[in-house]
Amino acid sequence: xxxxxxxxxxxxxWWFIAVLTGVAMALILLPLGTLPMLGxxxxxxxxxxxxxxxxxxxxxxxxxxxxxxxDANIPLGALGVPEVLDAEEARAWRTHKADTRAFMxxxxxxxxxxxxxxxxxxxxxxxxxxxxxSPERLAAALTAVRTEV
Numbered sequence: 400x401x402x403x404x405x406x407x408x409x410x411x412x413w414w415f416i417a418v419l420t421g422v423a424m425a426l427i428l429l430p431l432g433t434l435p436m437l438g439x440x441x442x443x444x445x446x447x448x449x450x451x452x453x454x455x456x457x458x459x460x461x462x463x464x465x466x467x468x469x470d471a472n473i474p475l476g477a478l479g480v481p482e483v484l485d486a487e488e489a490r491a492w493r494t495h496k497a498d499t500r501a502f503m504x505x506x507x508x509x510x511x512x513x514x515x516x517x518x519x520x521x522x523x524x525x526x527x528x529x530x531x532x533s534p535e536r537l538a539a540a541l542t543a544v545r546t547e548v
Contacts, residue, residue: 402461403540405531407506409455417447457504459529461540466515468504468529475545478527479516481538486510489530498525506530513537 421444428439460467464475484492489512493505502517502524509530517524531537 402543403537404458404460405533405537407455407457407459407509407530407532409451410508413451413455414448417451418444420444420447457506459504459531459537461537461544464544466527466541468502468527471502471504473527475541477517477519477522478541478545479518481541482514483534483538484512484514492528497528500524501526501528503528504530515541
């Protein structure tokens with residue numbers, strides 16, 4: 400059973416910017432002719448789209464007894480109680496309350512987050528900060544899976 404999965408996709412405006420990047424490359428190569436211009440449009444747009452897709456492909460999942468956040472795989476036994484952060488509190492934990500040792504899966508276009516203290520004494524990471532569009536669901540899934548394990 401997989402109680403929670405979320406993909407932090409990039410906003411639609413970023414895709415529009417990727418198209419505009421292709422247009423800009425086409426305009427840069429316009430003096431060289433039609434074929435280089437088309438190549439610039441396709442190549443520049445494709446590279447920008449690949450960057451947007453890559454940045455927006457990060458996932459947060461609660462699977463079995465683990466929290467998978469991006470490339471991190473953290474056992475739930477090493478984590479404390481999740482704290483749901485609204486937009487204002489999430490901004491505070493991204494800025495003046497932030498600890499440089501924390502694991503932060505941060506996406507600036509996602510206003511809400513969950514903060515989870517790391518309870519493993521061998522781990523120097525004080526907490527996890529995870530940007531999420533549905534912090535209540537993530538916190539509930541983490542709590543539910545922890546009580547099962």
